[in-house]
Amino acid sequence: MRQSSVIARRVAAASVGLVVAAGAVACGPKDNDGKGAGGDSTPHKGGTLTVLNSEPQQDFDPARLYTSGGGNVPSLVFRTLTTRNRENGAAGAKVVPDLATDTGRPNKDATVWTYTLKKGLTFEDGTPITSADIKYGIERSFAPELSGGAPYLRDWLVGAADYQGPYKDKKGLDAIGTPDSRTVVFHLNKPEGEFPYLATQTQFTPVPKAKDTGTKYEEHPVSSGPYKVVSNENDGERLILERNPHWSAATDAERKAYPDRIDVRSGLDSSVINQRLSASQGADAAAVTTDTNLGPAELAKVTGDSELASRVGTGHFGYTNYLAFNPTVKPFNDVRVRQAISYAIDRSSVVNAAGGSSLAEPATTFLPDQKSFGYTPYDLFPAGKTGNPDKAGALLKQAGYPGGLTITLTHSNSKDFETSPEIATAVQDALKKAGITVRLQGLEENDYKDRIHSVRTEPGLFLAHWGADWPSGGPFLAPIFDGRQIVKDGANFNTGLLNEKSVNDEIDAINKLTDLDAAARRWGALDRKIGEQALVVPLFHPVYKRLYGKDVKNIVISDWTGVLDISQVAVK
Structure with a gap:
């Protein structure tokens, strides 16, 4: 990962002096009828989750994002062939299937990897997700105007070193085969036993060619995840996500999608973020951050307050x-x-x-x-x-x-x-x-x-x-x-x-x-x-060490990212 990376990513998630229970992760969402208050720890469906971050959520295009395991906010919209296991601690460092039925099937020397898509996958408009959409999504990540993503594919795929993307080369990459609508085959320059990890990157997000708007795609990318983009202000300064009605939990074992709406506000001062989460007033009571740490002075104050201390998630990243x-x-x-x-x-x-x-x-x-x-x-x-x-x-x-x-x-x-x-x-x-x-x-x-x-x-x-x-x-x-x-x-x-x-x-x-x-x-x-x-x-x-609002439940922090996983969070 680039050395300037924030993040963001060993031990099971815990608060300061308090282990954060996550045993309810496996429970299915229920209607948010107000029963979530008063000690009911069961995650409920509904409400609005606010995300307060310092780093802007810029370039919200799967080709341009540099993320691990589908990222955090991005993975709510963009599904990939594989993803990270959404569990606490070391269990969360495993790679698991996402759009694919398994983590990939290699040939004898791991130079060819084959994936089969699950049945019933659709985009936010209800059209089926096919292997051609996976291939096209990867190919467009090679376009110079959409640069910014992880560089591995250019090195790993046969004949990809000088490829300039589908806008200039209509032929596409022969290294990616699509023998039928549910099968994708990757041909590599050399053995790569860790290809299932690479397949978690957002470049493996399906993109329908007919809906590709080039550099403007980030304004309304077509969702394959539980949420869709309804508003993107000032290149990710504020991102509003709402439910994708065509997402099916039956095809997605990893994302819980409890909130109805997610309001991502970025570019905020870190001290302001921690003050707002500490006060936990109004909408901030149902707020989290995925990139803002507590500093030494802030941590000392939090540790001395039992209520605040119970609202701190601890994460470790590689x-x-x-x-x-x-x-x-x-x-x-x-x-x-x-x-x-x-x-x-x-x-x-x-x-x-x-x-x-x-x-x-x-x-x-x-x-x-x-x-x-x-x-x-x-x-x-x-x-x-x-x-x-x-x-x-x-x-x-x-x-x-x-x-x-x-x-x-x-x-x-x-x-x-x-x-x-x-x-x-x-x-x-x-x-x-x-x-x-x-x-x-x-x-x-x-x-x-x-x-x-x-x-x-x-x-x-x-x-x-x-x-x-x-x-x-x-x-x-x-x-x-x-x-x-x-x-x-x-x-x-x-x-x-x-x-x-x-x-x-x-x-x-x-x-x-x-x-x-x-x-x-x-x-x-x-x-x-x-x-x-x-x-x-x-x-x-x-x-x-990161604070979260008093109305936030179902805290999951894996060793893959080290930060609170908003795909698991529920709000009162």
Whole structure:
């Protein structure tokens, strides 16, 4: 996932000091007759859910959205071949069928994947959803004017590298076959055992060719989900969704669709969002946020109020914040220097700078602490809670720096805590104890991104972070450590410029596996192997704490997204 991703995504959902019950998820909706108040925990059908978000819901077109598992708001309108399992915690990190009858049927080497659509699928106007609609929806995502979605299809599909979409190439993609109205067949360049995860992306949303209006499609995309767009103001600043009368729960086991109406208001200040959810007055009593975290000061206030504390959802997402080394820049070309910094780091101070233990968890592995990623515990350079300056000093002496050394740490000046001056200062203080003087180089956000993502300008040491497009080690390790993904004339994410045949070969070998549990174990072993080279210093994994209104029920937070799933929410 792009490093700038918010989100948004290990443990079952819980409130601060209170586990949020979600046992009623499986119950069918009932008419909202007012019986939801006064302790009735059964989800009821009806009412209006308000979503208060800071990030605008722009480009509401399935071709342009960059989402995991169909996203959150988008997945109410756009169904895909597969989707995420809508359950709490680790169970929610599994991929399950959506429009398709299963998660896909691979050939022997996972280079061909076949899907069969369920019977009875229709668009919001009642017309049937066919395999041709799936194929067309994917093809239009290649159009330059509809760019913005996940890039995998261009790399994975046979003959797709130079395809420019159906507006310019009427022939379409031969790599996507539609032998009949319910069958879709994908032909890939190489084995991809994780294709079922990719099929959760919104590019796999069916789009009826006759209703495609190009760049204006986002104003009224044709719904395949439980809700349809009735209003889209100022490119997603306010989005009004109402029930799609042709959606059938019989074909959709994942979305509960309790509210009658969903009012999405975006572009709001984060402090305003938390104030409104805290007060929970009027329509805000039935409101949630999917992108606005509680800050340290806000969390302290909430924790001291039992009523507010009972309205906080806790989420974990596959995301790691780390120090990145460029081993072509001295002195980081010496592995002993990189190891010394790894030993010297004080994760307690870093966690405090990130908002404290409620908002950040210390990390010693690059892969997040989730089974689906293949998490394998290891700590190759034990620093304890506060660092090991003696071990670091001994390594520096071996490397020829008995009197210590001076280095530069590049970071962003953004308020985003992940790469903030506060994190950089915590690192600076820790390394000072080991005889390492750190000069801080703060850059404005755009300059920071441009510099760290260019092979020509990448600094020797900088703060970085990475999140996965789906809960697996593949999209976590490959972009950062696969040498074939080094981009010399564009945005590069292989910050350590690692191009080791054994690593590349193991990535290929794991990609052939369609047994995702077996693949996860291999990703975990590869994480440890790469970790021995000390190309990064894992710092922490973020934790998401988010308020919701007092009239909101049925809280489900999966390890796939780490945020409240509005497809499950009911309101009084």
